[in-house]
Amino acid sequence: MNWKSLTQLDQLDIIQEASKHKPQLIFKHSTTCSISKMALSRMERSEAPDSIDFYLLDLLNYRSISNAIAEKFHVFHESPQAILIKNGTCIYDESHGAIFMEEIIEQAHL
DSSP states (O other): OOEEEOOOTTHHHHHHHHTTTSOEEEEEEOTTOHHHHHHHHHHHHSOOOTTSEEEEEETTTOHHHHHHHHHHHTOOOOSSEEEEEETTEEEEEEEGGGOOHHHHHHHHTO
């Protein structure tokens, strides 16, 4: 898994623009939550397609970015959470034990 760190608020505009050419996934991760660690581990054990960019947000250190994600992409905040952005909008979001790479790939229509 080749994660890009999501650490700057202006990256959300970059993600939104890039999603017009390639699906973008944001994974919101709480480093102190065992469920979040399990979901992240499952993602990392999966084969990630090159046709999606994967961003990892450390929720505890960048809560303001998480809040901005909820507002910008019209999703309810959860953790862990996978948010798939395509053509500038959120087309899929899932949380906790329901996060599966296969479903992300299917939703991205790859």
